[in-house]
Amino acid sequence: MISIKNLVKRFGPFTAVDDISFDVEKGEVLGFLGPNGAGKSTTMKMVTGYLSATSGTISVCGFDVEEAPLEARRAIGYLPEGAPAYPDMTPMEFLSFIASVRGLSGDEAMKAIDKAADRTDLRNVMHQPIETLSKGFKRRVGLSQAILHDPPVLIMDEPTDGLDPNQKHAVRGLIADMAKEKAIVISTHILEEVEAVCTRAMIIDQGKIVADGTPAELTAKSKHHNAVTIALPESLGEAPTDTLKKIDGVSEVRVDKGANGENRFTIFPKDGAVLIEKVSGQATAAGWDVKALYAEEGRLDEVFRTLTTSDAEIAGRAS
Amino acid sequence: MSELLAIFRRELTGYFATPLAYVFIVIFLFATMSFTFYLGGFYEARSANLSAFFNFHPWLYLFLIPAIAMRLWAEERKSGTIELLLTLPVPLWAAVLGKFFAAWIFAGIALALTFPIWLTVNYLGDPDNGVILASYVGSFLMAGGFLAIGSCVSAMTQNQVIAFVVTVVICFLFTVSGLPQVLDFFKGWAPQALVSTIASFSFLTRFEAIKSGVIDFRDLVYFGSLIWVWLTANAVLIDMRKAA
Structure with missing residues (x-):
């Protein structure tokens, strides 16, 4: 439903988006990940027609955003970064305005407003000026505006920013509810959010896609993927390291001090090999007094850090 | 078209949602009336017309219209x-049009609220109401011209104070270009064609002509095209930001 080909955006000498291509289909929830300034928001702004691309094409539901901008925009619900809304209006007035601009009137408009307000839990503040609302409510006003016309494509720039954990949970529930019949793109810094709601995650760095796959596929790129941690009593010292290293498929063993004085050995596999049974077998054979034993799926934040260049590094290089 | 109306309605109610509308209307009415009676010598003139009232409109608009725009x-x-x-x-x-029309209608509401002076002059004497009506139309058109300039300038910046100051300066140039002092400066050396072009760009010259009671087609074209040019520039400026 969204099709992006060779998208490039330059601001003067700076290339914000550097030859990105991807498609998003109905039923997909795509999570855009990346450090600040990676090009996530810029890409979203181009899809929604707020910025025009330097080169490349974007089509939404078959409409090219440059050739048929109004048709493309009708198909899109967009929550811009920071959820801007007219501060002197009440949510009711604001949503009525959005409804009339989107060509809804009378009963149809009322129904759409009711439904959007219910889904975003705005009922109690419908008649208070938006400027007097808390950050969480403002964000939800922006969300209800985006879903008002039940668009086939939903683009949300940091939809849960500024919400408390309960509200975050509710918004993720809302996204999951709508996921089946829509193509959804969200950007976020919160990695757990990607694992919670996204069917697909894309990591962007310096305008380029550096990873694209299901959250599980991305976590599998982590060094910790299938790593096994075994906690052994302090009395054994670091001696088990050598024994563990001899297990077939082990690339590295790291020892940390645990909270209760035990030694935690983290065993990293070669090529994602499954080690837990072997480690467990070794522990039994050696007669170790095992305090804990578990395997990890991987860590998304680790993948994120290895694939992206942090702002600090960029700043360091520039100076 | 329905989108234009939706934006127009939002903008117009937006004026009245804040104290801006009321402050503006009160100041506008207070200023027009005090200028008419004190500076314009409305009573002393002892003639049944509203020229004392309309004479000050360009100068009031110079500061009040940029404040709306x-x-x-x-x-x-x-x-x-x-x-x-x-x-x-x-x-x-x-x-662009929805916003512009909302501001223009708002200025029109403020202008319409000066109607007591029209009633007053009819009560005191027997004025030429055709001339007064033409003057109101001319004043409204002039407000539109000022607003179109202000709307365009407002699109260039995100700082409202800068928008205000720049609009006042541009509107000032468009106003004074018809004053004899300014034209005299050009008359000495510039060709006559240039002098009359400068004069024809002036709001004052156009407004003076309409105030005499004749709405010339050329004056309508002048204000119409002035508004069109500035609003087109306004739209182009907004569109350019996309490529930035």
């Missing part, structure tokens, strides 16, 4: 709502 785009840019507005399925011209 400055927020049109600058505020949206500052608060980020422009991103919302421009990603709605609204043609750019509809957004």
Whole structure:
């Protein structure tokens, strides 16, 4: 439903988006990940027609955003970064305005407003000026505006920013509810959010896609993927390291001090090999007094850090 | 068209949602009346017309109209709502016109609220109401011209104060270009054609002509094309920001 080909955006000498291509289909929830300034928001702004691309094409539901901008925009619900809304209006007035601009009137408009307000839990503040609302409510006003016309494509720039954990949970529930019949793109810094709601995650760095796959596929790129941690009593010292290293498929063993004085050995596999049974077998054979034993799926934040260049590094290089 | 109306309605109710509308109307009425009675010598003139009232309109508009126009785009840019507005399925011209018409109608409401002076002059004497009506139309058209300039300038910045000051300066040039002092400066050396071109760009010259009671087609074309040119520039400026 969204099709992006060779998208490039330059601001003067700076290339914000550097030859990105991807498609998003109905039923997909795509999570855009990346450090600040990676090009996530810029890409979203181009899809929604707020910025025009330097080169490349974007089509939404078959409409090219440059050739048929109004048709493309009708198909899109967009929550811009920071959820801007007219501060002197009440949510009711604001949503009525959005409804009339989107060509809804009378009963149809009322129904759409009711439904959007219910889904975003705005009922109690419908008649208070938006400027007097808390950050969480403002964000939800922006969300209800985006879903008002039940668009086939939903683009949300940091939809849960500024919400408390309960509200975050509710918004993720809302996204999951709508996921089946829509193509959804969200950007976020919160990695757990990607694992919670996204069917697909894309990591962007310096305008380029550096990873694209299901959250599980991305976590599998982590060094910790299938790593096994075994906690052994302090009395054994670091001696088990050598024994563990001899297990077939082990690339590295790291020892940390645990909270209760035990030694935690983290065993990293070669090529994602499954080690837990072997480690467990070794522990039994050696007669170790095992305090804990578990395997990890991987860590998304680790993948994120290895694939992206942090702002600090960029700043360091520039100076 | 329905999008234009939706934006027009939002903008117009937006004026009245804040104290801006009331402050503006009160100051406008207070200023027009005090100018008419004290500076204009409405009673002393002892003649049944409203020239004392209309004479000050260009000078009042010079400061009051930029105050209405400055927020049109600058505020949206500052608060980020422009991103919302421009990603709605609204043609750019509809957004520009919707905002402009809302501001113009608002100025028209303020102007219409001066009607007691029209009643007064009819009560005191027997004025030529055709001339007064023409003057009102001319004043309204002039307000439109000032507003179109202000709307365009407002699209260039996200700072409302800058928008205000720049608009006042441009409007000032458009106003004084018809004053004899300014024209005399050019008359000494510039060709006559240039002098009359400069004069013809003046709001004052046009407004003086309409105030005499004749709405010339050329004056309508002047204000119409002036508004069109500035609003087109306004739309182009907004569109250019996309490529930035």
